[in-house]
Amino acid sequence: MSLFGNLKEEKSNYIITQNQAIVGDINYLLHLLEPIFDIKRFYDGVEIDTYYLSLLVFDRLISDTFYGGSLRSDIIFMLQDEISHIYNLENDKSEEIAKEILDGLNNSTNKQESFKATYYDTKEKIIKKLDFRLIKYVEVGDKFYYQITDEGFMLFKIELEKDPTLALELKNYAISRLIDNKNYYRAAVEIKKNINFIMEYLNILENEIRTIYKDIYSYDPNKVFFTKFENFKVYLGKPKSELIELARKIDNALYDKQISDENKIKLKDLKENYDIYSHLMSKLSDKITEYFDEYNNKMSLKNNKLFLQKELKLNDYSKNLELFLEFFDKDSDFIDEYCLGFSGLNTPKIYNPFFLIQQLCDELDNVVTIELKSVKNIQAYKTNPNFYSNEELDFAEQYLNETINNEIDIVSLILKAKDDGLDERMIKLLYLLAQDLCTQKDKRLTITKLKSKLNDEFFCGDNYKIRRDL
């Protein structure tokens, strides 16, 4: 799953036009770099390269010109901004450093300044280093551009897949640039991609939360996704100035009189998509919080269990009781965990024959019910003299309304039967027949839900359960 997945082909074509040999190299690199990949940054602790690269990448991704790249002056300005922000430097000083970085990168003979990547060679099974350049310098007329190199682009792509929040951040930036360039159609397309991207993450999160609920003790999060969720959490925790900026730009454009009507329609589409996008972002934020709350909460229970498993002793009752009291003071819901703590110990079992009977009955009940569920129509009841008399069945058949389609119909049928003064035995039969009718029509009918509904309404809890086996 990647925001940039579909750009791969686009990218390959581009490379082919430039340098066929690199395609092979990059493919080889991509293959090699998969297991372990680590970017060594140019300057310690500086996020510059990321920002800087992002600018280049996006200019290249969204550029409509062949020389897609960033103007040297733009990049120096941006770098300068970053550097002065990070090191608290004067503008002059930071500008100087920014220029130095760019010149260093641009100097093809200076290998020390080139980009270094370490990777694990799966064939030779050793760690290797690679030197290659991330950007190149292009001069068109009287303008100077920087472009990201093909290797740089691929490496960056790998980084982005590791951290989707970076991808999102860059996308937002790209969209903002597209709006600046009045390319509203393309901006809307990009926002739609973001929407799909977030939807996918929402689905994954939903599944993960469900898995946690199901069984925390066997829950083992997928490490790759877990890191991504953590990144998201940090990312979503920060204020989203670029999103606010986006909204502002869209609004401004909407009220801009100079923009043509045709563009206004595109803008409206963009605005709608933006609303969905920002809504989904906040939803994602909630889901991530929910996930981590759930995860941490359950993990503490899991840790309690592991702790107890270590501490509880088979025959040391006083110690076990002490542990219980200690935990119970903290958390009264912890009895389940306490009991689970014994799971590793070979505790003696206390036999209660009546419980065994109960357990067996319950299991056999299911067997019987499953067998009987294949009985699908009134004929089956008719042929079995132990269930109902033919008169009763005929009556029920006439009474039954053919328009029964869902559980609401069943409930109203039973209500009507109650009003008509039919006895419980007959109501039970009607219920069974109606249920069969429904199941024939609609497989999704939730019988359990219906049962509890009916039980609540007529049969006052457990005293009288509707059953098939009479």
Add this chain to the structure above:
Amino acid sequence: MSSSIYLNECGILLQKVLDKKHPSNDKEYQELLNKLNYNQDFEEIFKNYISSLKLQIIPSQTELILVPSDAKSPYYMGYSEYSSRLDKLKDKDLGDYIHKKAILLMIHLSIIASFYPSESIILNEFDIARTTTISDIANILLKKANFIKEEYQGQDFANTIASLIINMPHKNDNEDSQRKSLNIEYLYEFIEVVLNHLVEEKFLSKEKDSDKYIIKDKYKSLMKYHLDDILIKKFIKYQGRKNV
């Protein structure tokens, strides 16, 4: 913590129950049991403790009966623990796994029926049969199986179980010489395994030099306690609404 003084005693009392001791021949147990009855603090702590292990006390005059209150208790014995006891039975003629369970259920119910011959007697302790034998139980079981076979003709599962029981080789099967020569007293064996386990767990005792099994207070107390949830609903249903 004030409760800490009782920690040790609580542990010992639980240990006594788990070791299947009886207060009548264990002085310490008797003393602790008295304490449980007369010392409220002790009672409270003990109850708190056993509920933490998901155990509950079954009312009884003579001893302390603890049973798991649900399947999450570390002391709970379900079918999976029980099934190892059935492993020694040769699995002939038993069909599916679920059939074995059904027969096990029928045997348990027949044991109940052999002590409590009619529904009304359940509430009246004086009319409870004091002893039972394997052949008594086998007879009830066969009678029940025959009844099911007649009454539930349309139902495959019940029928299969009934046929399995009826066709299972047993002691009184004189007519079939081939079976007798094989000397598989399968049904009897099955019942015996169940009964012996009940003896082990002190629900029943076996009379010396006789084939009689005697019902003990523990079984009666549990029976009384589970009257509502088991007997009325299930027992009658599986017996086919007739007293055996």
